[in-house]
Every structure is written in C-alpha cells, then in structure tokens.
Amino acid sequence: MSCGDPHETDCSEVLDHLYEFLDREMPDSDCNKFESHFEECSPCLEKYGLEQAVKKLVKRCCGHDDVPTDLRSKVMGRIDLIRSGQAVPDQDITAQDFTASADLPIAGNEA
Structure with missing residues (x-):
C-alpha cells in the first residue's frame, strides 16, 4: 500500500x-x-x-492468558509468511492449537 x-x-x-x-x-x-x-x-x-x-x-x-510457546511460534511464522507475500498454508494453525496446547479460560467464558 x-x-x-x-x-x-x-x-x-x-x-x-x-x-x-x-x-x-x-x-x-x-x-x-x-x-x-x-x-x-x-x-x-x-x-x-x-x-x-x-x-x-x-x-x-x-491480556491475562499465557500464550503457549509453540502456538506463538506458529502465529509469528504465519505473520512472517504474510508479510513476505508468500502463500500461507490453510492448515498451518488450527483451532486445536488454541485449545489443546493450553487449558486456559477464554475471557468472558469462565465457568
């Protein structure tokens, strides 16, 4: 741009x-x-x-949740791919990465 x-x-x-x-x-x-x-x-x-x-x-x-290291690495890798203009795999990061790698409550959804 x-x-x-x-x-x-x-x-x-x-x-x-x-x-x-x-x-x-x-x-x-x-x-x-x-x-x-x-x-x-x-x-x-x-x-x-x-x-x-x-x-x-x-x-x-x-802001109060700790992000698992492996998830952070995957997200940062995807951001780097996008910034460089490369194709981004559709299945690089899944919803399971967000839930399975850490059992953290989602803000507003605490039980």
Missing part, C-alpha cells in the same frame, strides 16, 4: 514495521521517523489506528 505521495520514509517500510512501532521494539530515531510519516500520510495513519485498536482489544480480552 502506498498513498502515492513521496515521503522521507516510504509507506511500505512503515507498514512492514508497524508492529515493531506499536510494540516500541525499535530505536527512538525510527519511532520519530514513523511518527513524522503518520503526520503526513493519512492512509498509513488509518492503518496504524486500526492496528492499535486491535492490539488494545486483544489485550483487554486476552
């Missing part, structure tokens, strides 16, 4: 590293570049706002 306008930091770079920005897992100098980009690029700002809202929702609903 690109808004078509020239920026000091390209839209593709911002979107490729959006989660690192959201999680503050990048140097302050890069965070500053991204913040400047969002000030001048409304499509990227919109995407940032959407991802920020999803992150807050997930934290609110699931």
Whole structure:
C-alpha cells in the first residue's frame, strides 16, 4: 500500500514495521521517523489506528492468558509468511492449537 505521495520514509517500510512501532521494539530515531510519516500520510495513519485498536482489544480480552510457546511460534511464522507475500498454508494453525496446547479460560467464558 502506498498513498502515492513521496515521503522521507516510504509507506511500505512503515507498514512492514508497524508492529515493531506499536510494540516500541525499535530505536527512538525510527519511532520519530514513523511518527513524522503518520503526520503526513493519512492512509498509513488509518492503518496504524486500526492496528492499535486491535492490539488494545486483544489485550483487554486476552491480556491475562499465557500464550503457549509453540502456538506463538506458529502465529509469528504465519505473520512472517504474510508479510513476505508468500502463500500461507490453510492448515498451518488450527483451532486445536488454541485449545489443546493450553487449558486456559477464554475471557468472558469462565465457568
């Protein structure tokens, strides 16, 4: 995605590293570049706002559950495949991975 306008930091770079920005897992100098980009690029700002809202929702609903290491690895691997534009297998992650690997209550469904 690109808004078509020239920026000091390209839209593709911002979107490729959006989660690192959201999680503050990048140097302050890069965070500053991204913040400047969002000030001048409304499509990227919109995407940032959407991802920020999803992150807050997930934290609110699931913030107290520990994620099994193997499930986290599978999810992160799938995200990496999507980011790189590679085909993603349909059966890579199953619902069973979420329930069988940890007997954790789902927020709002505690018995």
